[in-house]
Amino acid sequence: MPRRRLVPRLSLVARHSVGGCLLVAAGAGAALALRPWLASPWAAWGMAILLLAPLCAWVAQRTLAPALSLFRALAGTVNSYRDGDFSFGLHWARDDELADLVAAHNALGATLREQRLGLAQRELLLDTMVQNTPVAMLLCDPSRRVVYANLAARKLLNDGRRLEGMPLDAVFAAGPEALREAVARGGDGLFAIGRDEDEEDTFHLARRGFRLNGRVHELILLRHLTAELRRQEVRTWKKVIRVISHELNNSLAPIASLAHSGGALLERGRTEKLAEVFATIEDRARHLEGFIRGYARFAKLPAPRLEPTPWPGFVERLRSQIEFRIDGTLPGRPGRFDPAQMEQALINLLRNAHESGSPADAVSLGVRRLGEMVAIEVRDRGGGMSEAVLANALLPFYSTKRGGTGLGLALVREIAEAHGGRLSLSNRDGGGLAIAVLVPE
Structure with missing residues (x-):
């Protein structure tokens, strides 16, 4: 008024x-x-x-x-x-023009005060959410120094101590080797850190760049996926049981029906149709045998027979079966692995690379040393993987292909771990996927 x-x-x-x-x-x-x-x-x-x-x-x-x-x-x-x-x-x-100026100035101060209070409350809420999220967050400035790290990042990378002001390279240098390798590859990816001989923790690495106050900053997110993967594995195994039960019923029910019909024909002396009945039973039985063999091959992977294997001959045998180019030079020192299992794993990866939509000449295979490990990396320029697919790619029987079994990457992972190594996946800058099989040298 x-x-x-x-x-x-x-x-x-x-x-x-x-x-x-x-x-x-x-x-x-x-x-x-x-x-x-x-x-x-x-x-x-x-x-x-x-x-x-x-x-x-x-x-x-x-x-x-x-x-x-x-x-x-x-x-x-x-x-x-x-x-x-x-x-x-x-x-x-006084009641003059200066009174209008003072009133406008006071109204501006009240508006700024209300906005500042609302902003402070939102910042407090956001900081509380970020600090208590299980996702480890690191924010780095253009000089690659940490300017912000939440509680999960401090616990994961520095035993709960502050990370602000530390060089990012020093933070990663003190971390696990698998983390350094994932960061060095660039882009998003998965990596695993072993807790003991039998268990390991799986993490998803995401990196995003943006401008803050006119300067380019990088946000690094490390998401712990072990518990989620275990829940997914339980759901996957339930799905597998349903699939196997369905397939067994679809095969055994006709076999039982045909066997009963064959017995009835034999009793009536109509043996001329028994050949057709037995042929159908054999066809269903062979289909069921092939179905079970595919799953048994994954479940009963034999222990690898490690032997010195020269890289040039091994790579040439691969190239005789599927097309790819060699990235870099091959090591002169022979690798030590099971040639048959490693060949099976790499053919799976190379076939996936060709089916990703990548040009054939962009599918490559490279071998390089990483400390005491050898990384056999298959790269392509296909569509890469979304975050959801990347998080589930290593689950058995998970597939985005129509009619796919979902055993390819899971089998490659089993082969890598049977050799005492591991498998890592990451999206490439500029598009495409890089999958590395790391095995002891």
Whole structure:
């Protein structure tokens, strides 16, 4: 509700005009009073000006002093706003244009104060959520120093101690070797860290770049997938049991029916149709045998027979079965693995690379040493994997292909782990997928 004015509004222009007129009138009166005492009118006016000059200075100082004080207060509150302090307000007792300026300034301060309070509450909520999320988060500036790390990142990478200000390379250098390899490959990917001889923790690495205050920053996310993978495995095994039960019923029910029909035909002496009955039974039995053999091959992978294997001959045998190019030079020192199992694993990976939509000449295989491990890496320029597919890719029987069994990558993983190694997947910068089989040298 607007404030009622008890007196008419007197503007700054009107007030100063009235004061100026009064001073001119006083000067004229002084000149007229001095005229009889001086010989010239100009001398009277000059003497009047000299006499009234201190009065004019005093009146100007008294008139402008409140406004000058207000201007200093405005400058002070603006500096406070710039420093983030919005608790100040101003008061102006007069009803003029400066009163409108003070009111607008106070309204601005109140708006900024409310916005700052809301922003602080949202920041507190966001920080609480980020600090308590199980996903490890690292934010790095252009100089690759950590500017923010949540509790999960501190616990995972620095035993719960602060990471802010540390070089990112030093943080990763002190971490597990699998993490360093995943970061060195670039892009998103999966890696596993062994807890003991029988168990390991699986993590999903995601990296995102964005601009903050005009500078390029990088956000690194490490998501612990072990518990989720175990839940997925339980659901997958339930699905497998349903699939096997369905397939067994689809084969055994016709076999039982045909066997009964064959017996009935034999009793009636109609043996001419028994050949057709037995052929159908054999066909269903062979189908069931092939179905069971495919699953048994995955479940009963034999222990690898490690033997020294020269890389050039091994790679040439692969190239005789499927097309790819060699990335880099092959090591001169022979590898030590089971040639048959490794060949089976790499053919699966190379076939997947060709089926990913990648150009044939972009499918490559490279072999390089990584410390005490040898990485056999298959790369392509296909569509890569989404985050959801990447998180489930190593689950047995998980497949995005129509009619796929989902045993390919799971079998490759079993072969790698049987050799004492591991399997890692990552999306490539520019598109495509890189899958590395790491085995001891």
